[in-house]
Structures are given as C-alpha cells and as structure tokens.
Amino acid sequence: MRRLLFLCCLLSSCLMFSQEKEDSLQLELRKAKHDTSRVKILHQLAFTQANTSRDKARESMLKALDIALKTDNDQLKVTSYNHYSNFLRTQSMVDSSVVVSNLALSLAKEINFYKGQATAYSTLGGSYWEKGNFEKSKEYLEKCVALASEIDDKIQIGNAYNVLGAIHTQTIEYTKAMEYYTKAARIFKEAGATRRYILILGNIGFVYRSMDNLDGAERYLLEADSLAKAINDQAARAFSSYNLSIVYRKRGEFDKAIAANLNAISIYKRLGNRKRVAFGQYTMGKIYWEKEEFQQALGYYQQALEISISVDDSVNIGHTHQEIARCFHKLNKNQQAKEHLQKAKAVADGIALDVLSMEVHQSLSQIFAEEGNADAAYTNLLAYTELKDSIYTKEKRELASDIEAKYQNEQKTQEIALLESDKKLQALQLNKRVNERNGIIAFSIVILLLAALLYNQYRVKQKANRKLQELDRLKSSFFANISHEFRTPLTLIQGPIEQLEQHPEEQLSQDTVKMIRRNSNRVLKLVNQLLDLSQIDEGSLKLEPTEGDMFKCLRAACSSFNSHAAQRKIDYRVRIPQTTLWAAFDRDKLEKIAYNLLGNAFKFSEDGATVSFTASYGPPGLEMIVSDTGKGIPQEKLPFVFDRFYQVDGSSTRENEGSGIGLALSRDLVELMDGTITVSSILGKGTTFKIHLPVEEIKSGEDPFIEKPSEYQHEISGSSAFQTGTDERDIPAVLLVEDNTDMRYFIKEQLIKDFKIQEALDGQKGLEIAKAHAPDLVITDLMMPKMDGIELCKRLKTNLHTSHIPVIMLTAKAGQANKIKGLETGADDYLTKPFDAKELLVRTRNLIAQRKKLRERYSGKEKPIDPKEITVTSIDQRFLEQLLKMLEEHYADGAFGVPQMQQALAMSKSQLHRKTKALTDESPGELLRNFRLKRAAQLLAQKADTVTQIAYKVGFNDLSYFTKCFKERYGVVPSSY
Structure with a gap:
C-alpha cells in the first residue's frame, strides 16, 4: 500500500510539472508574432504533450506543419516535415513516416539544406529499421553520418549511431552494438542532449539484459531512470521500469519486478500507449506465473488480452491466449484451457506464426494425454513434431523442394527428349546429376554458414568476458597502486607527528618539517588529480577562462623545476618566447598539463639527462613540446600511455612510483580545452609529447594575475x-x-x-x-x-x-x-x-x-658445540656442521690453522672471520683453540694419558703455551684439572 501511495504521489507531481511547462508554452505561443517562432514553440509543445497525451501532441505537430507550409520559408517546411515524420515513427506509423521523410528529403535537396537532409536520412534509417529492412536502414544511416560529419551536426551522427546499435542488437552482434551505443552516448553527453543520452543508457541496459549480464543491465537502466526522472521524461522512465522488471524477474526478485512493472504500466496508461500497457500486463502475468500464483497470473493475462484485441495486436493476442490456457490448465480447468488454445491456434494460422502453433499443439497433447484421450494426444503430438521439424529444418526442406521441382521438370523434359534422340536423353541425365550435386553443395554451404554464425556468437561472448575480466584486473591494479602511493607519504607524515606526540619537549628539525610539507603536498596532488578525473567523468569540470599572458604563465610553471634539475645535474632547457601572448585561457588547467608532463619527464630521466620544454604560437593556436632523453617507451605500449591507471612498468622493481593517472588527466584536460596531445618515443633515446591548444590571441590587455608559487613546486631537502x-x-x-x-x-x-x-x-x-x-x-x-x-x-x-x-x-x-x-x-x-x-x-x-x-x-665455557642452537637458517646450520666436522678431523694436527680452514671452506680471511664472529662470537683462531682445549679437558678428566701427551694429541706443540691457554679458560693448570 505504501508503495502504491508513493507511486501515486510521484505521478501526480510529474503531471503537475508537465502541466506547468505546457501552460508556459501555450502562453509563449499566444505571444509569438512570427511564424518561425510559432512553429518552434509548437514543436516544443508537442514534445511536452507526448508525455501526457499523444492526441494533443499530434494536433500540435499538424498545426506546426500547417503554419510552415503556408510560409515561404523552405527550411522551416523541411524542419516541420522532419519533426512530424519522427513523431509518426514514434507512434509506430512507419509507412506514413517514410512518406513524410521522403517529402522532407526531396525539398531539402532542392534548396541545398544539408541539415534537413541529414535529419531526413536519420529518420528514414530508423523507419526502415522498424520495418525490419536492415540493409536499407544501414544505407540511409551511412548517408546521414557522412553528411552530418561534413556540417558537424553531432546530434544527427549520434542518432544514426543509436539506430545502428539497435540493428546490431537485433542481429545478436552485441559487441558492435555496444561500440555504436558508446559512441552515441559520448556525443549526446558532450552536446548536453540529456533525453537522447538517457535513451542510449536504456539501450545499453537492454543489451546487457540480452547478454544475461543482469548486474550491468540494472546499473545502466537505473542511471537512465534517474536522469529521466530529473527532466520528467515519462516515456524514458516507462522504458527503464519495464526492462528493470524483466531483469528482476530473471533474478527471482519478484517484489521488485512487480513494483517496476506497475510503474511502467501506470506511465504507459497516462501516455495513452495501450500497446505498451498490454506488454506490461503480459509481463505481470509472467511474473505471477513464475511465482506459481496462477490465479493472479490469469487475471493479468486476461487484461493483456482485452487491450491487445482493442489495438489489434495479433502477435500478442495469440501468445496471450496461449498463456491463459496454461493458467487454466494449472487450475485444472482443461475445457477453458482447450478453448483458448484453439483461439491461439486460429491466430497463429492466420499470421503464419509457426512457433506459436507448435506450442499450442504441445499444450493440447499434454491436456488430452491427462484426460486419457490417446488419439487426440497423439494427433497433437504428431502435429507438434512436424511443426518443430518444419521450423528447425525449414531451409533444408525448402532446398529439398527446389531439388524435387527441378527433378520433375527434368522428367518431363526427358520424356519429350526421348522422342527426339537418345543423345538429348543422355544430356538431360547428365544435367540432372549436375543439379543434384549443386543442390548438395548449396545445402552444405547453408550448414557451414549456420556453424560460422554460431561460432561467431561464441567468440563475441568470449571477447566480452575477456573485456570484463580485463576491466576487473585494471581496477584491482589501480587500487593496489593508489594504496602504495598514499601509504609512503602518510608514513612520512605520521612518523614525525607520533615522535612529537611522544616527546613534546623535542622540536622537529627544519628538514623534517620540509619533509612533512613535501609529502602532504604529494597526497594533496593525488587527491586533486582523482577529483579532477571524477569531475571530468561526471561532466562537471568546466573551463574557467580569464585573460592573461600565456607565455608568462608557462615560464612560471617551468621555473618550478629549476632547483630539481640543478640537484640532479639535468640539462633543463626551456624555450618560451619572451614576448607576450595575451589570450583567454584557464590558467589552472594549463599549469596542471605542464606540471604533469614535466614531472613525468624528470621522473623517467636519469641524472645528467636532458629535459626540454618548448612553447610557440601560430595562427592555429599554442603548441607545447615536452621531451626528454630518458629510457623511452616500447612502441607496442605507446597506444596505452594515456589510459587511466596504466603503467609501462607494472613490476615491483619499477624505477619510479606512480598511480597511472597523470597522463590520463593531462589528456582529458587537453581535450576539455578542444586540443590534441600526441606522444612519440624511441626506446633508449627518449620520449616527446606534443600538445596543440586552439588559442586566439587578444591584441591588447593587462595580466590580472599575480605570480605565485605553484602547489606542485618540488622542494629539494638538504637533510x-x-x-x-x-x-x-x-x-x-x-x-x-x-x-x-x-x-x-x-x-x-x-x-x-x-x-x-x-x-x-x-x-x-x-x-x-x-x-x-x-x-x-x-x-x-x-x-x-x-x-x-x-x-x-x-x-x-x-x-x-x-x-x-x-x-x-x-x-x-x-x-x-x-x-x-x-x-x-x-x-x-x-x-x-x-x-x-x-x-x-x-x-x-x-x-x-x-x-x-x-x-x-654458544660461547659458554662448558657448552658443547651444537650448530642447531646457533641459528634457524639452514645454510648457517650446514656451515657450522661442516666447520665442526673439519675441526673434528684436524684438531690433532698441530700444523692445521686458520689458513687451512680458509682453504677447506673456500672463504677469504675476512669472510671467514665475519661469519664465525657473527654465528659464535669467536674468531676462527679462537674457535679452533677452544675446540682443542675442550677436547684436552675431556681427555684429562678421563685420565687418558699424561698432560704432555694429551697436549700433543690435541695439536699443541708448545707445552707452556698449552698450559697458559688451559689456565685462562678453566682457571687451573692441566695437571690440577
């Protein structure tokens, strides 16, 4: 109930808004004194009335045409013809639309009115598309694009692209369809043609729905509905709501589907489009059928049938009878089901709708089988099988019929030829075999074509899936890169602040403060770039031109890199004329373009390289060239350098950090200023960017700007x-x-x-x-x-x-x-x-x-050597095991010392010293001596021999030195141990 009340309130507010606009136009019409103004207002009035009353809209269109035809203004006549033709096409009066468009085209050619010709071609292309004649539609649309391009009529180009997208949608060429729709959307958005832009969004949503990409369909349809709501375009809102209901139904979200469909039906009723109302009632029945609420579904199907009969929509009448029969069957009312199936069969036979006939026979076969009427069930099943075979092998049967006809012809000719000569008979038999062979070849070609079409459809779907996966990968890569870009400067800002918080009595050094400023500016620059990109996408970023000296602005921007170039010993060359170029330009956006390109050049140049900036002005406009002698960009990656979030080197060892948005922002800003930007590069020699901006010099003026340091100026710390x-x-x-x-x-x-x-x-x-x-x-x-x-x-x-x-x-x-x-x-x-x-x-x-x-x-006095207790690193453990094994083998050899250890382990003296010192806190000599002393202590404890003999056994050749070392380690002489 709340949902219905909300819809009622929404519709009433929309009606009030439409009525206010209509009243305003009526008032302007009464005040208009010239026929041209009256015709223009009547066209606007008709467009507004189309949201509430098609009859009133048609009346306004005819009145405008009548006024135009009574004037001597041929261009006004052509314009009125085109408006009326387009209106007829929207009312499904396609044949009448074609007639009126041809009148407009003929008159426009007579007076060389190219805009009128392009509009007529566009309308004719749309009309033939609705008639199903795609080839003729394409012919007219191509003429429209060619002519509209000559006169720079972007709206007509966008209209043509829209219909071309619709053609490819119906031929299941979704990739081509999306290509045309995307082009049209860009044109309409740039031109501010909101209603047409909404239409394109709805069409893109429809393509996604056809591809079963329900999330994508919902996203575009909701955006279209939101924009249509803002400008009170009721027809567009109805279209979006109807398609959203089908998306929700396919998802099983029946409540949402019902609400969206009710909204569409309500709008179509108010617009007087009864045919669309019937579609809505039919779809409502489908929703309740899938909910298994068959009585509710039956009610909606019956309403759809009643309206379809009143508007003489034969196709919908037949299908609705079929669906009503299915509901009666589910409700165990087989008699009523059979009656409606017979009516559906009559409609299908009348318009040769074989698919519907096949479904009717299938349903009748099921009902008769349940009733135990085996003969009737078999008869209908047989009819169903024949129709199915007829539909899916139609081309095959037609080909077979042609062969049979040719065969009969040949038989008759053969009988006549038998009377003439045996030679002619042989020739006819040979001709028969040739025809049969040709028939088989033709049939094979048809089969191959069908296989090719199926394969092509499969490739299109695979390509679309790959594009979506690539888009997901780019998004993930962007978030990873931008996270890395933010984390480093945030660390450098957060660290000193935490240090100051923990030790408030200590002041931060000047170098630390400068570091904080540098990194806060870096974060601010990233945020500003992301905001600029967002505003460009939304179309809210506008030029704010003011008069000033462009060369002076560029000199100030380029000077910001002087200290950076000096520190890195880079040959920085700036060639900007010392004259004044007074013009109207957006200072902020020009500076951002220069900063981004120069920053990029410095970032990817080695110390001691060359970076140059050149600016010049000619009659076409301002030209800027930024070049460097860095490592360059591979040719295969050049086409992508302006793509958002793209990085030439995406590995973790890339030389320079970056988010991949600087060049993309520069390109968008250049295009916003109606300019062009190109890039060329030679690997290992450097990269060059060329920018051309259409600028018109103003001969006099004074610079209102005061030079100020740029927010992008880079500080070089001497920390x-x-x-x-x-x-x-x-x-x-x-x-x-x-x-x-x-x-x-x-x-x-x-x-x-x-x-x-x-x-x-x-x-x-x-x-x-x-x-x-x-x-x-x-x-x-x-x-x-x-x-x-x-x-x-x-x-x-x-x-x-x-x-x-x-x-x-x-x-x-x-x-x-x-x-x-x-x-x-x-x-x-x-x-x-x-x-x-x-x-x-x-x-x-x-x-x-x-x-x-x-x-x-390890260095404890009595602790035996155990390499596993020294380190958990396996290579260190193996080294110690090797070292201990070597000591065990050679400790008794008095000639074995550090040089022999170095040779056995293949290490230099300093390497061996650092390694043993790090692992055991003992030098190699100390390690060997202590090993021998520990072994001597073991032998003395066991009273294995005299002190002298034990000293020689453990590798000591000097008894006094042995006694000295032993006492230092164990605190007693060997004899007392």
Whole structure:
C-alpha cells in the first residue's frame, strides 16, 4: 500500500510539472508574432504533450506543419516535415513516416539544406529499421553520418549511431552494438542532449539484459531512470521500469519486478500507449506465473488480452491466449484451457506464426494425454513434431523442394527428349546429376554458414568476458597502486607527528618539517588529480577562462623545476618566447598539463639527462613540446600511455612510483580545452609529447594575475639523510635499503642514536654492501628499482657470507598474502606502511639482541658445540656442521690453522672471520683453540694419558703455551684439572 501511495504521489507531481511547462508554452505561443517562432514553440509543445497525451501532441505537430507550409520559408517546411515524420515513427506509423521523410528529403535537396537532409536520412534509417529492412536502414544511416560529419551536426551522427546499435542488437552482434551505443552516448553527453543520452543508457541496459549480464543491465537502466526522472521524461522512465522488471524477474526478485512493472504500466496508461500497457500486463502475468500464483497470473493475462484485441495486436493476442490456457490448465480447468488454445491456434494460422502453433499443439497433447484421450494426444503430438521439424529444418526442406521441382521438370523434359534422340536423353541425365550435386553443395554451404554464425556468437561472448575480466584486473591494479602511493607519504607524515606526540619537549628539525610539507603536498596532488578525473567523468569540470599572458604563465610553471634539475645535474632547457601572448585561457588547467608532463619527464630521466620544454604560437593556436632523453617507451605500449591507471612498468622493481593517472588527466584536460596531445618515443633515446591548444590571441590587455608559487613546486631537502662520512662508534651496524629519499631519511633519524647506518638506493647496491661489510641487520623496502626486497632477502638468506644477517622488510603492500610471501623468502620480520617508528626501533633492537644471545649461549665455557642452537637458517646450520666436522678431523694436527680452514671452506680471511664472529662470537683462531682445549679437558678428566701427551694429541706443540691457554679458560693448570 505504501508503495502504491508513493507511486501515486510521484505521478501526480510529474503531471503537475508537465502541466506547468505546457501552460508556459501555450502562453509563449499566444505571444509569438512570427511564424518561425510559432512553429518552434509548437514543436516544443508537442514534445511536452507526448508525455501526457499523444492526441494533443499530434494536433500540435499538424498545426506546426500547417503554419510552415503556408510560409515561404523552405527550411522551416523541411524542419516541420522532419519533426512530424519522427513523431509518426514514434507512434509506430512507419509507412506514413517514410512518406513524410521522403517529402522532407526531396525539398531539402532542392534548396541545398544539408541539415534537413541529414535529419531526413536519420529518420528514414530508423523507419526502415522498424520495418525490419536492415540493409536499407544501414544505407540511409551511412548517408546521414557522412553528411552530418561534413556540417558537424553531432546530434544527427549520434542518432544514426543509436539506430545502428539497435540493428546490431537485433542481429545478436552485441559487441558492435555496444561500440555504436558508446559512441552515441559520448556525443549526446558532450552536446548536453540529456533525453537522447538517457535513451542510449536504456539501450545499453537492454543489451546487457540480452547478454544475461543482469548486474550491468540494472546499473545502466537505473542511471537512465534517474536522469529521466530529473527532466520528467515519462516515456524514458516507462522504458527503464519495464526492462528493470524483466531483469528482476530473471533474478527471482519478484517484489521488485512487480513494483517496476506497475510503474511502467501506470506511465504507459497516462501516455495513452495501450500497446505498451498490454506488454506490461503480459509481463505481470509472467511474473505471477513464475511465482506459481496462477490465479493472479490469469487475471493479468486476461487484461493483456482485452487491450491487445482493442489495438489489434495479433502477435500478442495469440501468445496471450496461449498463456491463459496454461493458467487454466494449472487450475485444472482443461475445457477453458482447450478453448483458448484453439483461439491461439486460429491466430497463429492466420499470421503464419509457426512457433506459436507448435506450442499450442504441445499444450493440447499434454491436456488430452491427462484426460486419457490417446488419439487426440497423439494427433497433437504428431502435429507438434512436424511443426518443430518444419521450423528447425525449414531451409533444408525448402532446398529439398527446389531439388524435387527441378527433378520433375527434368522428367518431363526427358520424356519429350526421348522422342527426339537418345543423345538429348543422355544430356538431360547428365544435367540432372549436375543439379543434384549443386543442390548438395548449396545445402552444405547453408550448414557451414549456420556453424560460422554460431561460432561467431561464441567468440563475441568470449571477447566480452575477456573485456570484463580485463576491466576487473585494471581496477584491482589501480587500487593496489593508489594504496602504495598514499601509504609512503602518510608514513612520512605520521612518523614525525607520533615522535612529537611522544616527546613534546623535542622540536622537529627544519628538514623534517620540509619533509612533512613535501609529502602532504604529494597526497594533496593525488587527491586533486582523482577529483579532477571524477569531475571530468561526471561532466562537471568546466573551463574557467580569464585573460592573461600565456607565455608568462608557462615560464612560471617551468621555473618550478629549476632547483630539481640543478640537484640532479639535468640539462633543463626551456624555450618560451619572451614576448607576450595575451589570450583567454584557464590558467589552472594549463599549469596542471605542464606540471604533469614535466614531472613525468624528470621522473623517467636519469641524472645528467636532458629535459626540454618548448612553447610557440601560430595562427592555429599554442603548441607545447615536452621531451626528454630518458629510457623511452616500447612502441607496442605507446597506444596505452594515456589510459587511466596504466603503467609501462607494472613490476615491483619499477624505477619510479606512480598511480597511472597523470597522463590520463593531462589528456582529458587537453581535450576539455578542444586540443590534441600526441606522444612519440624511441626506446633508449627518449620520449616527446606534443600538445596543440586552439588559442586566439587578444591584441591588447593587462595580466590580472599575480605570480605565485605553484602547489606542485618540488622542494629539494638538504637533510642529513644525504650526508656522508664514517661512523666510528662501537655499536651494531644497520643497512637501510630504500629508494625513497624522504623515507630513508626518516628511518635513519629514528635509528641513528643506537646504530651505525649504512644506506643503499636499491636492492642491487644493498646486496653489494651486505657482502662487503656484513651489517648486524638489514632493513629493506619491498618495491625498489633493479632488485626488489623479496629478491634481495632471498639472495641474502641463500648466500653463505650473509645468511646469518636478520632482515626486516617494509612495504606499502598490505594484506596477509603479501606478508606470507615476504616471510617465505626468509625475512625475520615484516612491517606495513604506515608503521610506528618506535615499533621499528624495538624490533630492530630485539632481532640484534636475539643474535647476540645466541652467540653468548654458544660461547659458554662448558657448552658443547651444537650448530642447531646457533641459528634457524639452514645454510648457517650446514656451515657450522661442516666447520665442526673439519675441526673434528684436524684438531690433532698441530700444523692445521686458520689458513687451512680458509682453504677447506673456500672463504677469504675476512669472510671467514665475519661469519664465525657473527654465528659464535669467536674468531676462527679462537674457535679452533677452544675446540682443542675442550677436547684436552675431556681427555684429562678421563685420565687418558699424561698432560704432555694429551697436549700433543690435541695439536699443541708448545707445552707452556698449552698450559697458559688451559689456565685462562678453566682457571687451573692441566695437571690440577
């Protein structure tokens, strides 16, 4: 009840709005003094009345045509003819529409009125489409597109594309249909033709519905309904509601389906479109049939039948009789069911509707079988089988009939030829065989064509599925990239703030404040770009031109990169004329285009490369060229660089971060200014972007703008993160591998008090430093150029010289799967950005302390060597086992020392020293000496021999040195042990 009350209120408000507009137009009509104005107002009035009364709309159309024909204005006559023809087509009076359109076309050609010709071609194309003559429809529509393109009549081009989309929809070529509908939608949206845009959205929803993509259909139909509601287009709302009801019915959401269909029926009743009302009642019956509420379904089918009879819709009459019979059958009223089936059969026979006849015979066969009337059931089943065979093998039977006819002809000819000569008889027999062969070939071609059509339909569906999967992949990639883009600057903003919160008495350094400002500007830039893209999609981003000096604006924008170029030793060349180019332009959008393209050029250029910006003005407009000598873009990827969220290098080792929206935004802004942007690139030599903007110079004027620093200006910090020098403190060393300068500076500032910090810009450099200096711990980012964090961790943990070094991995990639992947490579800890700086410090201390405890545990005086207690890294365990086995074999050899250990283990002196020191807190010499002393203590405890003999047995050649070392370790001389 509430739903019905709401619908009533909504409809009454729409009626009031329509009436107000109609009254306003009537008032304007009475005030109009010229025939041209009166005709134009009558056309608007007819369009408004079409939402409430088709009869009134037709009356207004005829009145406008009558006024136009009485004038000497031939263009006005053509326009009126075209409006009336289009109105007739919407009323399903297609033949009359064709006649009127031809009158318009003939007169338009006489007076060379190209716009009138294009409109007539468009209407004729739509009319022949409704008549089912697709070839002729395409012919007229192609003429319309060609002529409308010459005169830049985008509305008629969009109308033609719409009908072409409808043609391909009916021929089940959904990919082509969507291509045309998309083109039409773009044209209507840019032109502000809201009603036509709504129509296209509804058609796209219909295509999705036909492809059983119910979610896509619902999305487009709801958008169309929302826009139609805003402008009170009742016909469009009825169309959307009717199709939504079918979508909901297919989903099994019957309540939604009923509400949507009731809304459509109500609107069609008010518009006087009884045929559409019948469709709505029929669909309502289908809904209740699927709900198995057969009595309710019967009621709606009977209403549909009554209206279909009144509008003489034979097809719907036949199908409705069939559905009513099915309801009576379910309600065990077989007599009434049979009566309606006979009526459906009569309609089907009258209009040669074989499919309906087949369904009628099938239903009759079932009813007679249930009643025990086997003869009648068999008769109808036989008729059903014959019709089914007739429908699905029609082409085959027609071909067979042709062959049979030819055969009969040949037989008669043969009889006549027998009287003439045997030679003619042989020729006729040969001709018969040739015809039979041709018939078989023709039949085979038909079969092959059908197979090709089915295969093509399958390929179309597969292609559509692949496109949807690619769209999902792009969305997922975008969210991953944008998350990474936000997490890094947020970490660099959040960290110092937390530090200040924990230690309010400590002030932030100037470098830290600048770092916070840089990263907050970076976040703001990302947000602004996303908002600009959103506004462009919605069509709400508009140009705000003001007069000013364009060259001065560009010089200011380009100067923002001077300090950045100087720091990186980049040859930055700016060629902008020193003259004044006074014009009306949108300063903000021009600056954004320049910033994005220059920022991109600097980002993908190596230090010492060349970046240039050139601006010039000619009569066509302003031309800008941005080029660099960077690594370039592969030719196969050039067509995609302006696509949103696309990145040429999508791997985790890409050289530069990015969200993939900068170039897309630049292109959209250029197109908003009616300009063009192109790109060319040679791999390894660089990339060039060319922008052309249609600008008209104003000869005089003054610049109202005051130069101000741009929000995109990049600050270069001289922070301590880039300082070099040697740290001589006796504290643990930490290797920091991070490509982001600010992040590296921030982490270093948190750890510098407790640890010596070594820095590396990428994973490859980090691996070299780790091998050369063996730090106590490595902190690495996951995504870095040249070698990512996962590969770095893997190489550290599988290298004998570095496998003992604990690793902490930092990343902006959140999620359990990414964490597990990092830990599987051997990382000892894993932190997600943004992270707590104090947490990083504590985890670093803990990991280094754990390694220290393991070494202390091993170095206990009486603790036997057990490699499994030193480290959990398998490569370290194998190294210790190999080392202990070697000591066990050679400890008695007095000549065996550190050089022999180096040779046996294939390690240099410094490598062996770092490895044993890290794992056991003992140098190789100390390890060998202590092993011999422990073995001597075991032998002394067992009284296996004299002290002198035991000293020689464990590899000591100097008895006094043995006694000294033994006393230092055990506190007593060997003889007293």
